[in-house]
Amino acid sequence: MNTTSRAQRPRRLPPEERERTIVEGAVALAREQGLEALTVRAVAARVGVTPALVAHYRPVxxxxxxxxxxxxxxxxxxxxxxxxxxxxxxxxxxxxxxxxxxxxxxxxxxxxxxxxxxxxxxxxxxxxxxxxxxxxxxxxxxxxxxxxxxxxxxxxxxxxxxxxxxxxxxxxxxxxxxxxxxxxxxxxxxxxxxx
CATH class of the missing domain: 1.10.357.10 (Tetracycline Repressor, domain 2)
Structure with a gap:
Protein backbone atom coordinates (compact mmCIF):
# COMPACT_ATOMS: atom_id res chain seq x y z
CA MET A 1 0.00 0.00 0.00
CA ASN A 2 1.44 3.32 -1.08
CA THR A 3 0.95 6.00 1.57
CA THR A 4 2.95 8.71 -0.13
CA SER A 5 0.95 11.89 0.05
CA ARG A 6 0.93 14.47 -2.69
CA ALA A 7 0.28 18.14 -2.31
CA GLN A 8 -3.29 18.85 -3.21
CA ARG A 9 -3.68 20.78 -6.41
CA PRO A 10 -6.13 23.66 -6.53
CA ARG A 11 -9.59 22.64 -7.56
CA ARG A 12 -10.24 23.34 -11.22
CA LEU A 13 -12.60 26.26 -11.60
CA PRO A 14 -14.18 27.83 -14.66
CA PRO A 15 -11.99 30.73 -15.87
CA GLU A 16 -14.40 33.46 -14.75
CA GLU A 17 -14.65 31.97 -11.27
CA ARG A 18 -10.89 31.48 -10.98
CA GLU A 19 -10.24 35.07 -12.00
CA ARG A 20 -12.85 36.33 -9.54
CA THR A 21 -11.20 34.26 -6.78
CA ILE A 22 -7.82 35.81 -7.61
CA VAL A 23 -9.26 39.34 -7.57
CA GLU A 24 -11.11 38.73 -4.28
CA GLY A 25 -7.93 37.36 -2.71
CA ALA A 26 -5.98 40.39 -3.88
CA VAL A 27 -8.64 42.76 -2.55
CA ALA A 28 -8.57 41.05 0.86
CA LEU A 29 -4.76 41.19 0.90
CA ALA A 30 -4.74 44.90 -0.02
CA ARG A 31 -7.34 45.68 2.66
CA GLU A 32 -5.18 43.95 5.28
CA GLN A 33 -1.70 45.02 4.17
CA GLY A 34 -2.11 47.77 1.60
CA LEU A 35 -1.46 48.00 -2.13
CA GLU A 36 2.27 47.58 -1.62
CA ALA A 37 1.67 43.98 -0.53
CA LEU A 38 0.29 43.05 -3.94
CA THR A 39 2.80 40.84 -5.69
CA VAL A 40 2.16 37.83 -7.88
CA ARG A 41 3.61 35.55 -5.20
CA ALA A 42 1.66 37.14 -2.33
CA VAL A 43 -1.65 36.96 -4.20
CA ALA A 44 -0.95 33.36 -5.23
CA ALA A 45 -0.18 32.38 -1.63
CA ARG A 46 -3.34 34.13 -0.46
CA VAL A 47 -5.53 32.32 -2.98
CA GLY A 48 -3.71 28.98 -2.79
CA VAL A 49 -2.63 28.79 -6.43
CA THR A 50 0.68 29.00 -8.25
CA PRO A 51 2.19 32.37 -9.15
CA ALA A 52 2.03 31.28 -12.80
CA LEU A 53 -1.76 30.99 -12.55
CA VAL A 54 -2.06 34.52 -11.13
CA ALA A 55 0.22 35.80 -13.90
CA HIS A 56 -1.88 33.96 -16.48
CA TYR A 57 -5.06 35.76 -15.39
CA ARG A 58 -3.41 39.08 -14.55
CA PRO A 59 -0.26 39.37 -16.69
CA VAL A 60 0.35 43.11 -16.05
Missing amino acids: MDEFVADVFGEIVAAERDEVLGDVEVTGDLRENLQRLIETLLDDSRDDAAIVWAQSWSLGARNEALGRRVRAEMDLWQSGLEDVIRRASHGTVDPEPAAWLLLALVDGMSAHSLVKWAPRDRSELARRTLSAVLA
Whole structure:
Protein backbone atom coordinates (compact mmCIF):
# COMPACT_ATOMS: atom_id res chain seq x y z
CA MET A 1 0.00 0.00 0.00
CA ASN A 2 1.44 3.32 -1.08
CA THR A 3 0.95 6.00 1.57
CA THR A 4 2.95 8.71 -0.13
CA SER A 5 0.95 11.89 0.05
CA ARG A 6 0.93 14.47 -2.69
CA ALA A 7 0.28 18.14 -2.31
CA GLN A 8 -3.29 18.85 -3.21
CA ARG A 9 -3.68 20.78 -6.41
CA PRO A 10 -6.13 23.66 -6.53
CA ARG A 11 -9.59 22.64 -7.56
CA ARG A 12 -10.24 23.34 -11.22
CA LEU A 13 -12.60 26.26 -11.60
CA PRO A 14 -14.18 27.83 -14.66
CA PRO A 15 -11.99 30.73 -15.87
CA GLU A 16 -14.40 33.46 -14.75
CA GLU A 17 -14.65 31.97 -11.27
CA ARG A 18 -10.89 31.48 -10.98
CA GLU A 19 -10.24 35.07 -12.00
CA ARG A 20 -12.85 36.33 -9.54
CA THR A 21 -11.20 34.26 -6.78
CA ILE A 22 -7.82 35.81 -7.61
CA VAL A 23 -9.26 39.34 -7.57
CA GLU A 24 -11.11 38.73 -4.28
CA GLY A 25 -7.93 37.36 -2.71
CA ALA A 26 -5.98 40.39 -3.88
CA VAL A 27 -8.64 42.76 -2.55
CA ALA A 28 -8.57 41.05 0.86
CA LEU A 29 -4.76 41.19 0.90
CA ALA A 30 -4.74 44.90 -0.02
CA ARG A 31 -7.34 45.68 2.66
CA GLU A 32 -5.18 43.95 5.28
CA GLN A 33 -1.70 45.02 4.17
CA GLY A 34 -2.11 47.77 1.60
CA LEU A 35 -1.46 48.00 -2.13
CA GLU A 36 2.27 47.58 -1.62
CA ALA A 37 1.67 43.98 -0.53
CA LEU A 38 0.29 43.05 -3.94
CA THR A 39 2.80 40.84 -5.69
CA VAL A 40 2.16 37.83 -7.88
CA ARG A 41 3.61 35.55 -5.20
CA ALA A 42 1.66 37.14 -2.33
CA VAL A 43 -1.65 36.96 -4.20
CA ALA A 44 -0.95 33.36 -5.23
CA ALA A 45 -0.18 32.38 -1.63
CA ARG A 46 -3.34 34.13 -0.46
CA VAL A 47 -5.53 32.32 -2.98
CA GLY A 48 -3.71 28.98 -2.79
CA VAL A 49 -2.63 28.79 -6.43
CA THR A 50 0.68 29.00 -8.25
CA PRO A 51 2.19 32.37 -9.15
CA ALA A 52 2.03 31.28 -12.80
CA LEU A 53 -1.76 30.99 -12.55
CA VAL A 54 -2.06 34.52 -11.13
CA ALA A 55 0.22 35.80 -13.90
CA HIS A 56 -1.88 33.96 -16.48
CA TYR A 57 -5.06 35.76 -15.39
CA ARG A 58 -3.41 39.08 -14.55
CA PRO A 59 -0.26 39.37 -16.69
CA VAL A 60 0.35 43.11 -16.05
CA MET A 61 0.78 43.73 -12.34
CA ASP A 62 0.45 47.53 -12.58
CA GLU A 63 -2.99 47.12 -14.15
CA PHE A 64 -3.94 44.48 -11.57
CA VAL A 65 -3.01 46.83 -8.71
CA ALA A 66 -5.14 49.54 -10.36
CA ASP A 67 -8.06 47.13 -10.65
CA VAL A 68 -7.77 46.08 -7.00
CA PHE A 69 -7.63 49.72 -5.93
CA GLY A 70 -10.73 50.41 -8.02
CA GLU A 71 -12.65 47.50 -6.48
CA ILE A 72 -11.92 48.73 -2.95
CA VAL A 73 -12.69 52.40 -3.40
CA ALA A 74 -15.71 51.90 -5.67
CA ALA A 75 -17.26 49.63 -3.03
CA GLU A 76 -16.64 52.29 -0.39
CA ARG A 77 -18.05 55.06 -2.59
CA ASP A 78 -21.15 53.03 -3.44
CA GLU A 79 -21.70 52.21 0.21
CA VAL A 80 -21.17 55.72 1.58
CA LEU A 81 -22.83 57.79 -1.13
CA GLY A 82 -25.52 55.19 -1.69
CA ASP A 83 -26.61 55.49 1.94
CA VAL A 84 -26.93 59.29 1.89
CA GLU A 85 -30.53 60.32 2.29
CA VAL A 86 -30.86 63.97 1.46
CA THR A 87 -33.31 65.07 4.11
CA GLY A 88 -33.44 68.02 6.43
CA ASP A 89 -30.45 70.25 6.98
CA LEU A 90 -27.48 70.28 4.57
CA ARG A 91 -25.04 70.53 7.46
CA GLU A 92 -26.53 67.45 9.16
CA ASN A 93 -26.38 65.44 5.92
CA LEU A 94 -22.77 66.31 5.28
CA GLN A 95 -21.77 65.85 8.92
CA ARG A 96 -23.11 62.28 8.87
CA LEU A 97 -21.32 61.58 5.61
CA ILE A 98 -17.99 62.97 6.88
CA GLU A 99 -18.23 61.14 10.19
CA THR A 100 -18.86 57.93 8.28
CA LEU A 101 -15.76 58.49 6.17
CA LEU A 102 -13.63 59.38 9.20
CA ASP A 103 -14.70 56.33 11.20
CA ASP A 104 -11.71 54.27 12.38
CA SER A 105 -13.24 51.16 10.84
CA ARG A 106 -12.34 52.59 7.41
CA ASP A 107 -8.59 52.68 8.00
CA ASP A 108 -8.13 49.86 5.47
CA ALA A 109 -9.54 52.07 2.73
CA ALA A 110 -7.55 55.06 4.01
CA ILE A 111 -4.31 53.08 3.68
CA VAL A 112 -5.24 52.02 0.16
CA TRP A 113 -5.95 55.64 -0.78
CA ALA A 114 -2.73 56.95 0.77
CA GLN A 115 -0.63 54.33 -0.98
CA SER A 116 -2.44 54.87 -4.28
CA TRP A 117 -1.39 58.52 -4.40
CA SER A 118 2.22 57.56 -3.86
CA LEU A 119 2.33 54.45 -6.06
CA GLY A 120 0.23 56.13 -8.75
CA ALA A 121 3.07 58.56 -9.42
CA ARG A 122 5.04 55.70 -11.01
CA ASN A 123 2.28 53.27 -11.97
CA GLU A 124 0.42 55.03 -14.80
CA ALA A 125 -2.48 52.55 -14.78
CA LEU A 126 -2.98 53.18 -11.07
CA GLY A 127 -2.58 56.94 -11.52
CA ARG A 128 -5.33 56.96 -14.16
CA ARG A 129 -7.62 54.93 -11.91
CA VAL A 130 -6.92 57.18 -8.90
CA ARG A 131 -7.80 60.27 -10.92
CA ALA A 132 -11.00 58.65 -12.18
CA GLU A 133 -12.05 57.55 -8.69
CA MET A 134 -11.27 60.96 -7.22
CA ASP A 135 -13.45 62.56 -9.91
CA LEU A 136 -16.29 60.15 -9.10
CA TRP A 137 -16.03 60.96 -5.38
CA GLN A 138 -15.98 64.67 -6.10
CA SER A 139 -18.97 64.57 -8.45
CA GLY A 140 -20.89 62.30 -6.07
CA LEU A 141 -20.30 64.63 -3.14
CA GLU A 142 -21.08 67.64 -5.33
CA ASP A 143 -24.41 66.02 -6.20
CA VAL A 144 -25.24 65.47 -2.53
CA ILE A 145 -24.43 69.11 -1.75
CA ARG A 146 -26.44 70.36 -4.72
CA ARG A 147 -29.52 68.32 -3.75
CA ALA A 148 -29.30 69.16 -0.07
CA SER A 149 -28.48 72.87 -0.36
CA HIS A 150 -31.21 73.82 -2.82
CA GLY A 151 -28.90 76.36 -4.43
CA THR A 152 -27.65 78.02 -1.25
CA VAL A 153 -24.08 76.64 -1.58
CA ASP A 154 -21.78 76.40 -4.60
CA PRO A 155 -21.38 72.60 -4.67
CA GLU A 156 -18.12 72.29 -6.62
CA PRO A 157 -15.72 74.14 -4.29
CA ALA A 158 -17.58 72.84 -1.22
CA ALA A 159 -17.10 69.25 -2.42
CA TRP A 160 -13.39 69.77 -3.08
CA LEU A 161 -12.84 71.33 0.34
CA LEU A 162 -14.71 68.56 2.12
CA LEU A 163 -12.75 65.88 0.24
CA ALA A 164 -9.51 67.61 1.20
CA LEU A 165 -10.67 67.59 4.82
CA VAL A 166 -11.51 63.88 4.76
CA ASP A 167 -8.36 62.90 2.87
CA GLY A 168 -6.10 64.93 5.14
CA MET A 169 -7.65 63.76 8.38
CA SER A 170 -7.65 60.15 7.18
CA ALA A 171 -3.96 60.34 6.26
CA HIS A 172 -3.13 61.92 9.61
CA SER A 173 -5.01 59.23 11.50
CA LEU A 174 -2.94 56.50 9.80
CA VAL A 175 0.14 57.71 11.67
CA LYS A 176 -1.91 58.42 14.79
CA TRP A 177 -1.60 62.19 14.35
CA ALA A 178 -5.06 63.60 14.55
CA PRO A 179 -7.17 65.68 16.89
CA ARG A 180 -8.72 63.75 19.73
CA ASP A 181 -12.17 64.64 18.51
CA ARG A 182 -12.13 64.40 14.73
CA SER A 183 -15.89 64.82 14.64
CA GLU A 184 -15.66 68.20 16.35
CA LEU A 185 -12.95 69.37 13.95
CA ALA A 186 -15.07 68.14 11.04
CA ARG A 187 -18.08 70.09 12.38
CA ARG A 188 -16.07 73.31 12.68
CA THR A 189 -14.53 72.88 9.22
CA LEU A 190 -17.90 72.07 7.72
CA SER A 191 -19.33 75.27 9.21
CA ALA A 192 -16.51 77.26 7.63
CA VAL A 193 -17.00 75.58 4.22
CA LEU A 194 -20.74 76.18 4.22
CA ALA A 195 -20.55 79.75 5.53
